[in-house]
Amino acid sequence: MEAARKSAQARLQAMGLPQRRDEYWKYTRPDLLTTEDVAPAARLILDEAPLFDSVERLKIIFVDGVFDAQASDDLTLEGVEISQLADAPDWAQGLYGVLEENGQTPVARPLAALNSAEAEQGIVIRAHAKVSKPISLVYVRKSDASDVMLHHVVRVEEGADLTILENGPAAARLNSVMEVDIADKGAFHHVRAMGRDHERRAATHIFGRLGHESVFKSFTLTANGKLTRNEVVLEINGDNAVAHVAGAAMGDGDFLQDDTVFITHDSLNCESRQVFKKVLRNGATGVFQGKILVKAGAQKTDGYQMSQSLLLDDDSQFYGKPELEIYADDVMCSHGSTTGAIDEGAMFYLQSRGVSKVEAQDLLVLAFLDAAVDEIEDEAIAEDIRSRLEGWLARRRD
Amino acid sequence: MLNIKNLHVKLEEEDKQILKGVDLEIGAGEVHAIMGPNGSGKSTLSYVLSGRAGYEVTDGSATLLGQDLLDLEPEERAALGLFLAFQYPVEIPGVGNMTFLRTAVNSQRKMRGEDELSAGEFLKIIRAKAKTLKIDAEMLKRPVNVGFSGGEKKRNEILQMAMLEPKMCILDETDSGLDVDAMKLVAEGVNALRNEGRSFLVITHYQRLLDHIKPDVVHIMANGRMIKSGGPELALEVENNGYADLLAEVA
Numbered sequence A: 001m002e003a004a005r006k007s008a009q010a011r012l013q014a015m016g017l018p019q020r021r022d023e024y025w026k027y028t029r030p031d032l033l034t035t036e037d038v039a040p041a042a043r044l045i046l047d048e049a050p051l052f053d054s055v056e057r058l059k060i061i062f063v064d065g066v067f068d069a070q071a072s073d074d075l076t077l078e079g080v081e082i083s084q085l086a087d088a089p090d091w092a093q094g095l096y097g098v099l100e101e102n103g104q105t106p107v108a109r110p111l112a113a114l115n116s117a118e119a120e121q122g123i124v125i126r127a128h129a130k131v132s133k134p135i136s137l138v139y140v141r142k143s144d145a146s147d148v149m150l151h152h153v154v155r156v157e158e159g160a161d162l163t164i165l166e167n168g169p170a171a172a173r174l175n176s177v178m179e180v181d182i183a184d185k186g187a188f189h190h191v192r193a194m195g196r197d198h199e200r201r202a203a204t205h206i207f208g209r210l211g212h213e214s215v216f217k218s219f220t221l222t223a224n225g226k227l228t229r230n231e232v233v234l235e236i237n238g239d240n241a242v243a244h245v246a247g248a249a250m251g252d253g254d255f256l257q258d259d260t261v262f263i264t265h266d267s268l269n270c271e272s273r274q275v276f277k278k279v280l281r282n283g284a285t286g287v288f289q290g291k292i293l294v295k296a297g298a299q300k301t302d303g304y305q306m307s308q309s310l311l312l313d314d315d316s317q318f319y320g321k322p323e324l325e326i327y328a329d330d331v332m333c334s335h336g337s338t339t340g341a342i343d344e345g346a347m348f349y350l351q352s353r354g355v356s357k358v359e360a361q362d363l364l365v366l367a368f369l370d371a372a373v374d375e376i377e378d379e380a381i382a383e384d385i386r387s388r389l390e391g392w393l394a395r396r397r398d
Numbered sequence B: 001m002l003n004i005k006n007l008h009v010k011l012e013e014e015d016k017q018i019l020k021g022v023d024l025e026i027g028a029g030e031v032h033a034i035m036g037p038n039g040s041g042k043s044t045l046s047y048v049l050s051g052r053a054g055y056e057v058t059d060g061s062a063t064l065l066g067q068d069l070l071d072l073e074p075e076e077r078a079a080l081g082l083f084l085a086f087q088y089p090v091e092i093p094g095v096g097n098m099t100f101l102r103t104a105v106n107s108q109r110k111m112r113g114e115d116e117l118s119a120g121e122f123l124k125i126i127r128a129k130a131k132t133l134k135i136d137a138e139m140l141k142r143p144v145n146v147g148f149s150g151g152e153k154k155r156n157e158i159l160q161m162a163m164l165e166p167k168m169c170i171l172d173e174t175d176s177g178l179d180v181d182a183m184k185l186v187a188e189g190v191n192a193l194r195n196e197g198r199s200f201l202v203i204t205h206y207q208r209l210l211d212h213i214k215p216d217v218v219h220i221m222a223n224g225r226m227i228k229s230g231g232p233e234l235a236l237e238v239e240n241n242g243y244a245d246l247l248a249e250v251a
Helices: A002-015 A090-095 A098-102 A110-118 A344-352 A357-373 A379-394 B042-050 B074-080 B097-111 B119-132 B137-141 B150-164 B180-193 B207-212 B233-241 B244-250
Strands: A058-063 A080-084 A123-127 A135-140 A147-156 A161-167 A173-182 A187-193 A201-210 A215-223 A227-236 A242-252 A256-265 A271-281 A285-294 A302-311 A317-326 A332-340 B002-011 B017-026 B031-035 B055-064 B082-085 B092-096 B168-172 B199-203 B217-222 B225-230
Touching (some): A090 A098, A090 A123, A098 A201, A110 A147, A110 A173, A110 A201, A123 A161, A173 A215, A201 A215, A227 A242, A242 A256, A242 A357, A256 A302, A271 A357, A285 A332, A302 A357, A317 A332, A344 B074, B002 B042, B017 B042, B017 B055, B042 B055, B042 B074, B042 B168, B082 B150, B092 B097, B119 B137, B217 B233, B217 B244, B225 B244, B233 B244
Parallel strands (some): A123 A147, A147 A173, A187 A215, A201 A227, A215 A242, A256 A285, A302 A332, B031 B217
Antiparallel strands (some): A080 A123, B002 B055
C-alpha cells in the first residue's frame, strides 16, 4: 500500500493540481477543491426521513470521514468480505490505485491521484456471490470545516452481484475515489446522493473496469452543493458488457454541478449509456463533459449519451461538451445535448385541466428528471430518490 | 352559462386584432356550433376563453355562470367548470396519463373546497369511463398523449372531459384528423355527457360532426365576429354552398 501511495504521489507531482487554465477544467473552477484552507459549510437541517431508510441494507457509517464501528452494522454478510482500508487484504492492496492510474490517460485527473496518495479512510469490499442486500455507506457530518478523503476499493468476482449505496453530507469538502473491478459476469449497482449542504464542495471519481458480460450501473443525485465535480471513468475490457451511468441534478442559486464521464470501449458488442439531467434555477450552473472512446476493433459497440438541462430562469446556465471518438467501423453511437426552458404548451395544457401553475411546473420538472431516475433498477430505491426530488421542489414552492 | 359581449382581442406580440367584437350567449344545456373559414378567429376564441398566454383583451367581457372569466388563471377557469378539448392535444413525456388525470381531478376538487378522491375511488371511476371510450389500461399508463394516434389523442380529451365533469365544454376541431369510426366514438362520448346543466361549444369546419353532435344553434364566424346565427340548417347551407354567399350577404 505504501508503494501505491508513493507512486500516486509521484503521479501527482508530475501532473500538478488542476488549474483554471486546464482544458479539462474549462467550465468548473478547481480552486475551491485545491486550496490549503478549507472554508466551513453550514449544515442544512431538514425534517425529512433519512434516505434509503425503507431499504433493507447493511449500514457502514463514517463520521467526518472516519469509520464509526459503533454506529455501523456488523460487517459480516454472506457472499461478501468487508474491511477497512487500513486493514486491506492483499487483493485490495494489489488493486489500490491501479484503476485510478489507468484512468489518468489520456486525461490527467490530479485530484484522484491526490486521493490515492493521501486517503487513509475507506472501505474495501469483495463480493463472491449475489449479495442479499445493499451495502450502504452513510457519511455523517459533525464538524463545520471538515476536509475528508475517502478511497473505496471494490471487487466483484465472477458471477457476483453487489449494490452499493452512498449518501450523507460527508464534509465541507470531500474528495472521494471508488475503484470498481468487475470480473466476468459480475454485476455492480451503485446509487448515491451527494450531500445537500449548500456550501459544501465535492470532487468524486469512480474508476471502473468491466470484464466479459459484466454490468456496471451507477446513478447519482446531486441536490444542492456549492461545487460538485463527479467523474466516472470506465474501461470496458470484456465482450458483451453493459455500462450505464446516470445522474439527476437540482441546483438553486450558488450551485455548480459537473458530470465528467469517460467511457472507453475496448471489446466487442458492448453497450454504454449515459443519461444526465439537470434542473437549474437562480443562477445555478450545470456542466457536462462526456466522452465515448471506441478503440479500433471494438466492433458492434452501442454507445448512447444524453445530457439535458432545464433552465427555470434566464440566470441559470448549462455547458455541455459531448464527445465521440471512434476508431472502429461497425458501431452505433449517438449523443444529444439540449438546453431548454419549461414547455409553455405543456404548462397551459396542464393548467387548462385545473392543475395549478406551481404544481404543473413541478410535474414537468419531475417528468424531465425521470429519464435519469428510471435508470435505477431497484424500484424501492428509485422511489426513495423520487421522494427526495419532490421534497426539494416542495420546499421551493411559494 | 357562457356570456360573451363585444369581445375584442389582439395578439400580444404583434399589433394584430383577431377578435373584433364577438357576441355569444349559450344557455345551460345548449349545444352551439361555430363554423367559419380559416383565420376567422374560432380557435383564438377558444384559447382566450381558456386563458392561454399571448392574447390581449382590448375590449368586451366574457363570463361563465356570471363570473368574469378573463381575469382568472387557466386553472381557476377549469375549476369554475370550463373545459377546452384541444385541436392538438399536447404530448407530455414523463407524466403518466393516470397521474395527470388524478392530479387534475383532485386539483379542481381542492380549489372548489371538495374532498380529494382516493386512489381507489379514482381508479374505479376512470376504469368505467375509459371502457366506454375504448381506452385500455395500457393507454392510461403511458405518458400523456405520447405515441398516441390522432384518434387516441381525441378520445383521451373526451376521457378528461368525462372525468372532470365540466359545465361548459369547448371542442376545438375535435373532428380534425379523425376517421368516420373514430369520429362516431368521440361524438358518442360527447353525447353521453350532454345534460341540462352542461353546455357545449363545438368548433368545426365540417357539417358531418354536427350529424353526430346535434347543435341547437349554429353560428358563422368570419373576420373576428359572428356574422350569422341560425339553426342546424345553417350548417347544411355552408356544407352545400361554402361561405362565399354568407360573406357577400354581410359585406
